[in-house]
Amino acid sequence: MNGFTDFTTLSVVHTHYLMLGMAFFLLLVLVEKNFHFVATKVSKYLLFYYNGLNLTVVMFVVRGVV
Template sequence: MKRLMNASIVYEVLGLIGGVFYREFTTLSVVHTHYLMLGMVLFLLLVVVKKNFHFVDNKVLKYLLFYRIGLNLTVVMLVVRGVVQVLSLDASIAVLIGIAHLILGISMVLVLISIRNCIKD
């Protein structure tokens, strides 16, 4: 449970840094919200769910690692895209952003299925 709480704190700090950064590059506002909602809030909610359902095992930890990779890849690609737009450079990274979002979605579904499997009727 401490691991989930630490992840929540890390994503809170990253979200705040993203908020400061986007004030300089205004098109990057989604970096701030991605880290706060998909990072901090998700891991905070997982702390509460874990306490009630004890769903975290080695398989779920792998899903959460997959999720964290997807989240950080998404944010990195959003930062790159935002900087490219602001500086009027030419680069197409939409495919990488799409892949990162796909990783996020798949891992989120796997975690939700793991939680569902631990709920007793």
């Protein structure tokens, strides 16, 4: 769009979101199936992690566009 050809963080947004989002939660499902550790207290931390992940991706996009 602007003719900019150097490296930006936009090129790593999809990879980070895929690995930190999907892969982490798939691994968590496997661990939960065996150990049954997710309770109300842990769910709060998972929500905190997921909100932080989305904030990280938004900031990657903002920084990449700027």
